[in-house]
Amino acid sequence: MQKKLISLSLLLVTLLTFVGCNSSIQSNVYLDMINNKDSNKKILLLAESQSKDYPTTQGDNEFAKLVKEKTNGRIEVKVITGGGLGSEKDTLAQVRMGTIDFTRTSISPLSSYSDIMNVLSLPYLYRDSDHMWAVLNGSIGKQALEDIQKANLVGLAFYDSGSRNFYNNKREIKSVSDLKDLRIRVQESDLMKALVSSLGATPVAMDSAQVLQALALGQVDGAENNPATYFSSNQFNVAKYYTIDEHSRIPDILVGSKKVMDGISKEDQEIIKKAAEESVEVQKKAWKTNEDIMLDKMKQAGVKITQLDQSSKDSFKNSVTPVYEKFGSKYTDLIKQIDQTK
Structure with missing residues (x-):
C-alpha cells in the first residue's frame, strides 16, 4: 500500500510539473485518480503532443476506448493532448522511467536506442504508403517493436504520419x-x-517556429514537411510550390512503459497490445481524411502541387546515395530486405 501511494505521489508531481494550472486536465485526471476508491480500477496516462482533433489523437482515443471496453472499465486510459505532459522527448523519457504510462511519438527519437528504428528513418526508403505498411506489418516491424524493450519501452503499434x-x-x-x-x-x-545537400540544395537548420518568418523575409527559399503542417502553419501563403516527392516516411509509434506493463497481469498486457493494434486502422483513416482535406485546401489557396511519378522519385533516390553510404552502410542487409518487401 505504501509503495502504491509513493508511486501515485510521484505521478501527480510529474503531472503538476508539466501541466501546471490546466484546470480541465486537473479535474479529468488528478481528481479521478485521487477519488478512485476502486482498488481494482487502474487509470493510466497517455501523453499526446498534438491537438485533440489531430489524427494521432484520434488513434489514441480509439486505443483508450478499446482498452476500457475490453477490460469492462477496469483499466481506463486518459489521453492528455496538446503537449500537456511535455514534449515528445520529455514524455518519452518519463515513459522510460515509468512516471507516465504511454506516449505517442515519432520513431526518430528512438533511433538512439534501436538500429532498426534508425534504418526506418532513411530517405526514399519506401516506394509508397502501401510499401511502408507492408514493412511495418511484417517481420521487420515486429522486430522493431521488440527491439526497443532494451530502452525500457514496450512497442505497441505504429501510427501513420504521412x-x-x-x-x-x-x-x-x-x-x-x-x-x-x-x-x-x-x-x-x-x-x-545530408539529404538536402545530396540533392544540390543548401540546408539551413532552424526551429520550426521560425520557418514562416524566414520564408517571408527570404532567409530561406523553402522547407519540407507534410501537407497538414505546411497548411496549418500558414506557410502556403509564402511558399506556393509544393512537390510531393515523399522523401521521408517516418511513422509515429505508440509506446508503453516496460516498468508499468511488467506490473500488470499478462492477460491485461495482451489486452492493451491488442487494443493498440486495433486502433491503427482508425488512425490511418483519420490521417488519410485529414491529408485529403489539407491538399484540397492547398489547391483552393492557389498552391502549385506537383506529384512526382515513380521514375522521378527513383532519380531523387539515386541522388541520395551518399546519405545511404554514410548512415546506412552498416544495415545493407536490412535495407535490401525492406526494398524486396512486397
Missing part, C-alpha cells in the same frame, strides 16, 4: 536539378542536412 515533401517560393520542383542552390530549412538533424 510523408514529408519539399516546398519553396522560387519555382516548381519537377527534377533534382530544380532544387539546385535553393536554401531549404531542415530540422537539426545530420541525416536531413
Whole structure:
C-alpha cells in the first residue's frame, strides 16, 4: 500500500510539473485518480503532443476506448493532448522511467536506442504508403517493436504520419536539378542536412517556429514537411510550390512503459497490445481524411502541387546515395530486405 501511494505521489508531481494550472486536465485526471476508491480500477496516462482533433489523437482515443471496453472499465486510459505532459522527448523519457504510462511519438527519437528504428528513418526508403505498411506489418516491424524493450519501452503499434515533401517560393520542383542552390530549412538533424545537400540544395537548420518568418523575409527559399503542417502553419501563403516527392516516411509509434506493463497481469498486457493494434486502422483513416482535406485546401489557396511519378522519385533516390553510404552502410542487409518487401 505504501509503495502504491509513493508511486501515485510521484505521478501527480510529474503531472503538476508539466501541466501546471490546466484546470480541465486537473479535474479529468488528478481528481479521478485521487477519488478512485476502486482498488481494482487502474487509470493510466497517455501523453499526446498534438491537438485533440489531430489524427494521432484520434488513434489514441480509439486505443483508450478499446482498452476500457475490453477490460469492462477496469483499466481506463486518459489521453492528455496538446503537449500537456511535455514534449515528445520529455514524455518519452518519463515513459522510460515509468512516471507516465504511454506516449505517442515519432520513431526518430528512438533511433538512439534501436538500429532498426534508425534504418526506418532513411530517405526514399519506401516506394509508397502501401510499401511502408507492408514493412511495418511484417517481420521487420515486429522486430522493431521488440527491439526497443532494451530502452525500457514496450512497442505497441505504429501510427501513420504521412510523408514529408519539399516546398519553396522560387519555382516548381519537377527534377533534382530544380532544387539546385535553393536554401531549404531542415530540422537539426545530420541525416536531413545530408539529404538536402545530396540533392544540390543548401540546408539551413532552424526551429520550426521560425520557418514562416524566414520564408517571408527570404532567409530561406523553402522547407519540407507534410501537407497538414505546411497548411496549418500558414506557410502556403509564402511558399506556393509544393512537390510531393515523399522523401521521408517516418511513422509515429505508440509506446508503453516496460516498468508499468511488467506490473500488470499478462492477460491485461495482451489486452492493451491488442487494443493498440486495433486502433491503427482508425488512425490511418483519420490521417488519410485529414491529408485529403489539407491538399484540397492547398489547391483552393492557389498552391502549385506537383506529384512526382515513380521514375522521378527513383532519380531523387539515386541522388541520395551518399546519405545511404554514410548512415546506412552498416544495415545493407536490412535495407535490401525492406526494398524486396512486397
